[in-house]
Amino acid sequence: MLDSFAEAGLDAERVQAVLGAALDRGGDWAEVFAEDVTRSSAMFDDGRIEDLTSSRDRGVGVRVMVGESTGFAHTADLSESGLVAAARAAADAARVDGPGTTIAALDPRDSDVAPVGVEPSSVGKATKVALLRQADSSARGRGSAITQVSARYGDSDRRILVANSDGVFAGDRQVRTLFAVNAVATGDTGQHTGYESVGHSMGFELFDRIAVDEVAAAAADRALAKLEARPAPSGTLPVVIGPGSGGVLFHEACGHGLEADLVAKGASAFAGRVGQQVASDLVTIIDDGTMGGEWGRYAIDDEGNPAGRQVLIEDGVLVDYLWDGNRARVEGRASSGNGRRQSYRHLPMVRMTNTYLAAGESDPADIIAGVDDGVYVAKLGGGQVNTASGDFVFGMTEAYRIEGGKLTAPLRDGQLIGNGPKVLTMIEAVGNDFEMGPPGTCGKDGQGVPVGDGVPTLFVTELTIGGTAA
Amino acid sequence: MSTTTDTEPTALLELARSVVARAEPGEELEVAVSSGSSTSVKVHGGEVESMTTAGSRSVGIRVIRDGRVGFASAGTFDPTVLDQMLVEARDNASFAEPDEFAGLTPPDGVEAVEIDLWHDEMLETTADTKIGLALELERRVLAADDRIAGVRVASYGDGFGVAALASTSGIESASRSTSASVSVQALADDDDRSRTGWSWDGARHAGLLDLGPVVDRAVTQATGLIGAEKPDSGTVSLVLDPNLTATVLGLISGTLTGDRVLKGRSPFADRLGEQVGALGLTIACDPTDPTSLGADSHDGEGLATRRNPLVVDGVLDRFLHDGYTGRRSGAGSTGSAVRGTRSLPGPGVQALSVAPGSAGTLEDLIASVDDGILVYALAGLHSGVNAVSGDFSVGVEGIRIRNGALAEPISECTIGSTLQRLLLDIAAIGSEVTHLPSGTSTPPVRIDGVRLSGN
Known part of the structure; x- marks a missing residue:
């Protein structure tokens, strides 16, 4: 990967020069982060291919640290003078003051860069567009009540280079491909929506793995089911979460609270609890940036550290937090490879990758059969957490009432709310049917990064359901 | 790093023109250029x-x-990349399907208001002043109340942006603006957890920022929520301060755009001229108001902005259109195209303005409620609001109102309704308008009959 940057003029010699400029008036540590991202997408809506868009973004961010204080500057000007100007601006922002700091010789490292089966750029736009048309006709074919369909194809090719004054010099290439369908069904009860998306860290071979007809049908069926939906109940009930998309529950309920930067600032309900039982002993939660093909996969994080597999909670006991370089340095330990940033214009911070609750032993059918009066959430949308209080919400986009151990009426969209630390202790059954969920974008302090999550079927003794039915 | 020429709109307009000049016969070409620091x-x-x-x-x-649309963008003025993007945009257009209404929007003769969004003071603010403001904000929050245990982050940000637009349809516009903001999240200790209060302010330059109300709001909310518990389910009134009124009415206004209406994705699509909101409720989108931080003289397609009433005394008056949806609907553009330089324009809300009512202050609204909630924060707006069906279910934290007085704090609960119902259930509108950093101007409101889900 380093070769492609060298071709653009960003070779080891120039990187070394920029690091030198960043530290020649003092400062403890400096880093050069270069990024080159190409994106293409095509949008089908309202019965036709609406538009195709392409973009290219290439730039460099320079970080200079003095103690725990960071100076940062970024530029899209890759000439030597542009890069040196950015390095000096970062040093000024860090308020360096002193003699120059020596930097280690760059030591190029190999990264476990994921192979790309079929380069998205090698596939004609006509082929991509044909997938969208096919999705539209498949979705509309599910029923005449489908009144609107939109579908989106997108791919991105992100190359990064990370070098720092400790001698780290590494690169990665992250290719992601996504396909999503949104359907609207219209009936006597108004308009209802259904959404389905699939995305993986891979090239166009994604479409050898998935059938766009099935993605489209899932979106359409979800919208159609809601024509008959009742308002969701309002109040506290037992909840069964279906496999896959329910992973967002743990992303919100505890994942963010286990990010070491939030822990250090007293903004986590999990601060000071390592080694303690924080969850039901059925709960094992892992964050794994190495999972092949998953949306949050990478070879190195945006600080040059190899992606890791970090066990966060094992059999209910809090094992460790997630770490980036800054927090790891302060605590005198190694980064867990979770330092990520949205782009070269952003500073890295602690982020999740692919976060999941490991499979248990229960038969999912038995879990549902054991609930007399509750809610089954087949599909979750996004969510949000206040890490300080632990309270989180997430949206149900496909849900059913459970009555007498059986799924009955579909429910309209509503939100579930709970408290992360409390909910972890209320998980009384974990299924053997683990699945990863759809691709997600996790937002934190204004930065979005791709993440994956997953769960098997699981039973939570109570969550508050924010419906409108009395 | 930007050079000084980047602060001159004319230089960017020149660059946009130079690319537009490369249009081939039979081709419409629009170029948006922006730079900032x-x-x-x-x-x-x-x-x-x-x-x-x-x-x-x-x-x-x-x-x-x-009639085929293609788009490409880049984060640089590098001529070789611009060449590549022009080729990409043309290539992209060749794969889109024709639409008889697609096209660039020509000037429509509406005169643009002159608004000065540029303050030289912002460029003169020193690094020490910027750091000093953030440190002062943190210090004042920590000192305001013994129960404040920390500040998660206190921040200051500022910048300027210069933008230009040129097209083969005869559009030429250029503008520049400055802005500055501060924000803080306060943490209050509450047994094994913390309570948070967040607040911010924004202005055209640092000297116009007012830290006092920012400190007060963050501290009042964080400390006010200490001891909050999950309430019982029921039906309640909500009192929304101007910030939260802006949030809720912003969500609803976002469904009143031409693309949503034409594509059958707005719950208000067939309701022009109907009573969709409470009597007395008047909402406009008004980017021509120079006091709004959302003010702008031109829209994202270079047309003059204008004041567009959306709801007048509860009656749905119009939808917001860009050139495309204006042509397709027959209503014409309302000068409401919004865009980033890096994305295609679409109709959107630029600067929401809610007319004052006669219900007095926020305190008067609280005093008028028998059983309700003074809302401090809403959670999950992106996952709990369906802009097509109108289903609305979001997490809420705040203070219970009983018999006209503030009572115990509540959390871990949701409020549920529909966007359609919320507009009709606005029962009282405050008398005084606040100009928010988001660009929205609104009084506080009271909304009745909302479902509270807790125990």
Whole structure:
């Protein structure tokens, strides 16, 4: 990967020069982060291919640290003078003051860069567009009540280079491909929506793995089911979460609270609890940036550290937090490879990758059969957490009432709310049917990064359901 | 790093023109160019955590040929990349399907208001002043109340942006603006958890920022929520301060755009001229109001902005259109195209303005409620609001109102309704309008009959 940057003029010699400029008036540590991202997408809506868009973004961010204080500057000007100007601006922002700091010789490292089966750029736009048309006709074919369909194809090719004054010099290439369908069904009860998306860290071979007809049908069926939906109940009930998309529950309920930067600032309900039982002993939660093909996969994080597999909670006991370089340095330990940033214009911070609750032993059918009066959430949308209080919400986009151990009426969209630390202790059954969920974008302090999550079927003794039915 | 010429709109307009001049016969071409510079400072524990300075440049190229739209963008003015993007945009257009209404929007004769969004003071603000403001904000929050245990982050940010637009349809516009803001999240200890209060302010330059109300709101909310518990389910009234009124009415206004209406994705699509809101409710989108931080003289397609009433005394008056949806609906553009340089324009809300009512202050609204909630924060707006069906279910934290007085704090509960119902259930509108940093101007409101889900 380093070769492609060298071709653009960003070779080891120039990187070394920029690091030198960043530290020649003092400062403890400096880093050069270069990024080159190409994106293409095509949008089908309202019965036709609406538009195709392409973009290219290439730039460099320079970080200079003095103690725990960071100076940062970024530029899209890759000439030597542009890069040196950015390095000096970062040093000024860090308020360096002193003699120059020596930097280690760059030591190029190999990264476990994921192979790309079929380069998205090698596939004609006509082929991509044909997938969208096919999705539209498949979705509309599910029923005449489908009144609107939109579908989106997108791919991105992100190359990064990370070098720092400790001698780290590494690169990665992250290719992601996504396909999503949104359907609207219209009936006597108004308009209802259904959404389905699939995305993986891979090239166009994604479409050898998935059938766009099935993605489209899932979106359409979800919208159609809601024509008959009742308002969701309002109040506290037992909840069964279906496999896959329910992973967002743990992303919100505890994942963010286990990010070491939030822990250090007293903004986590999990601060000071390592080694303690924080969850039901059925709960094992892992964050794994190495999972092949998953949306949050990478070879190195945006600080040059190899992606890791970090066990966060094992059999209910809090094992460790997630770490980036800054927090790891302060605590005198190694980064867990979770330092990520949205782009070269952003500073890295602690982020999740692919976060999941490991499979248990229960038969999912038995879990549902054991609930007399509750809610089954087949599909979750996004969510949000206040890490300080632990309270989180997430949206149900496909849900059913459970009555007498059986799924009955579909429910309209509503939100579930709970408290992360409390909910972890209320998980009384974990299924053997683990699945990863759809691709997600996790937002934190204004930065979005791709993440994956997953769960098997699981039973939570109570969550508050924010419906409108009395 | 940006050079001084980047602060001159004429230089960017020249660049946009030079690309437009390369249009081929039979091709419509629109070029948006922007550049900017920004600084952000984050402090924690009396120290600078990070300081970022940066310049940015963006170009977006829209090509339309035979009713087919293609778009490409880049984060640089590098001529070789611009060449590549022009080729990409043309190539993209060749794969889109024709639409008889696709096309660039020509000037429509509406005169643009003159609004000065540029304050030289912002460029003269020193790094010490910027850092000092963030540190002062943190210090004042910590000192305001013994129960404040910490500040998660206190930050200051400012910057300027210069933008230009040119097209083969005869559009030429250029503008520049400055802005500055501060924000803080306060943490209050509450047994094994913390309570948070967040607040911010924004202005055209640092000297116009007012830290006092920012400190008060963050501290009042964080400490007010200490001891909050999950309430019982029931039906309640909500009192929304101007910030939260802006949030809720912003969500609803976002469904009143031409693309949502034409594509059958708005719950208000067939309701022009009908009573969709409470009597007395008047909402406009008004980017021509120079006091709004959302003010702008031109929209994202270079047309003059204008004041567009959306709801007048509860009656749905119009939808917001850009050139495309204006042509397709027959209503014409309302000058409501919004865009980033790097994305295609679409109709959107620029600067929401809610007319004052006669229900007095926020305190008067609280005093008028028998059983309700003074809302401090809403959670899950992106996952709990369906802009097509109108289903609305979001997490809420705040203070219970009983018999006209503030009572116990509540959390871990949701409020549920529909966007359609919320508009009709606005029962009282405050008398005084607040101009918010988001660009929205609104009084506080009271909404009745909302479902509270807790125990």
